[in-house]
Each structure stands twice: as structure tokens, then as C-alpha cells.
Amino acid sequence: MRAVTLLLVAGCALTGGALISAVWAAAPAATPPPPAQTLKTAASFVSIKDPTARSVALFTEAGKVIQSPRCLNCHPVQRAPTQGDDRHPHNPPMVAGQGGHGPAGLPCAACHGPANVATWGQDIQSIPGDAKWALAPAEMAWQGKSLGAICAQIKDPARNGGRGLAQLHEHLASDHLVGWAWNPGAGRQPAPGTQAAFGELVQAWIDTGAKCPKA
Structure with a gap:
């Protein structure tokens, strides 16, 4: 499961979330x-x-x-x-980055959507999200x-x-x-x-x- 989790995170960073979107859709109910x-x-x-x-x-x-x-x-x-x-x-x-939304080319929104999303991982059971997700x-x-x-x-x-x-x-x-x-x-x-x-x-x-x- 750890390898799957790392793949999800890496895929998110590289593709802006396109790879993990399909996996999330089939993810089990969150704990x-x-x-x-x-x-x-x-x-x-x-x-x-x-x-x-x-x-x-x-x-x-x-x-x-x-x-x-x-x-x-x-x-x-x-x-x-x-x-x-x-x-x-x-x-x-x-x-x-500038404005607290991540660096150029990898904004927070590449991985963090408007709501929490469950993953298959055990180390990372969900990726957090909110419509205004950003660093303070x-x-x-x-x-x-x-x-x-x-x-x-x-x-x-x-x-x-x-x-x-x-x-x-x-x-x-x-x-x-x-x-x-x-x-x-x-x-x-x-x-x-x-x-x-x-x-x-x-x-x-x-x-x-x-x-x-x-x-």
C-alpha cells in the first residue's frame, strides 16, 4: 500500500491530478x-x-x-x-510560493481539490481539500x-x-x-x-x- 500511496502523490505532482482522479473514483469509503x-x-x-x-x-x-x-x-x-x-x-x-498557493508550475490545487478525497493508501488515507485551500x-x-x-x-x-x-x-x-x-x-x-x-x-x-x- 505504501508504494501505491507514493505513486498517487507522485502522479498528482507530475500531472496535476489527472492520474489519481481515476484511482480516487474507485477508492473505498474513507475510514x-x-x-x-x-x-x-x-x-x-x-x-x-x-x-x-x-x-x-x-x-x-x-x-x-x-x-x-x-x-x-x-x-x-x-x-x-x-x-x-x-x-x-x-x-x-x-x-x-507567491500568495501562499504553491510555487509556479505546482500550485496547491494540483493535488488539493475543493473537498477531502479518500485514497487507497494506509500511510496517507486521504488528501485534504477545501475551496480556499492555501498556506496562511x-x-x-x-x-x-x-x-x-x-x-x-x-x-x-x-x-x-x-x-x-x-x-x-x-x-x-x-x-x-x-x-x-x-x-x-x-x-x-x-x-x-x-x-x-x-x-x-x-x-x-x-x-x-x-x-x-x-x-
Whole structure:
């Protein structure tokens, strides 16, 4: 199966997906993803009376998502995506290129379609996809940073795509590509909780002053 998986990946890189399209069409049903990890609700933090302490606690809980492999793999500082729960280098080798959509001649869309697709492989059980699949912009790269540093970065309009806090919440709570983290395809651990629960944590964090953990 490993040889088949490598053939699929190589074929995708060489032909822009033409070779693997036929194989995908006959692929078996994808293995259900592993059970998602838990995420505390925003309501579970109301017992923390100090707003600053509660805000920090809320973001720390939301950080379980932000620092999960599903997010970190697409927010690398080195401008090259990583893969898997162990965040190993992307195979085949890949870089962001101009605009975060891959280098000239091998865009992300050569292998990543608008939705996840099952494969025959065991090492690679599915190839992830979304209509907006791309690497996060350089100013939004945070793999390897502390949660406090990520917090400061994520609420800074100069480094979050020009978003105010309300727009940041909308992005994290509703964006379909962000939501992929909870539907990552077979062979990948989903982000903790649900996007709805994550969005509630982010909103409660904003409502308590959007305070950050110490770096």
C-alpha cells in the first residue's frame, strides 16, 4: 500500500491530478476520523471572577485548537507546510510560493481539490481539500511560537489580515477553511471540540478584554 500511496502523490505532482482522479473514483469509503478531543465550554469559565484571569483562561482553552496540528501545519514560520499529527515536512516538498498557493508550475490545487478525497493508501488515507485551500499568509505564521505570542499576533490587525476583533471572531467561528480543522479527512485527528464551541470561547475571550497569556 505504501508504494501505491507514493505513486498517487507522485502522479498528482507530475500531472496535476489527472492520474489519481481515476484511482480516487474507485477508492473505498474513507475510514472515519478518530474521535475529537474535548474542549471546555465558555460557560465553564464563569466562576473565574477576575475578567483578566478569565480572559487569559479562555484564550488558553481556545489555544488547544490554535496550537493543534490541524492549524499549525498551515501556519508555518518557515513558509513551507507541514503534515500529520507530528508536523513532518510536506511530501512532496512544497513551499508557499507567491500568495501562499504553491510555487509556479505546482500550485496547491494540483493535488488539493475543493473537498477531502479518500485514497487507497494506509500511510496517507486521504488528501485534504477545501475551496480556499492555501498556506496562511506570512504575517499569520505562528508555528513554534508561544501561546502568548500567538495571542498578540492574532488580534493585531497588521498581522491578522486587517481584522478587528469582531471580524476575527467571524473568521474563526464561521470560515469554512477554518472549519476544515474539525473535518480533516481520514487518518487525521480533528481539532479539539467543535468550531461552534471554539467560536464561543473566542467571543467570550473578546468580551472579557481579549487578554493574552504571558509569552
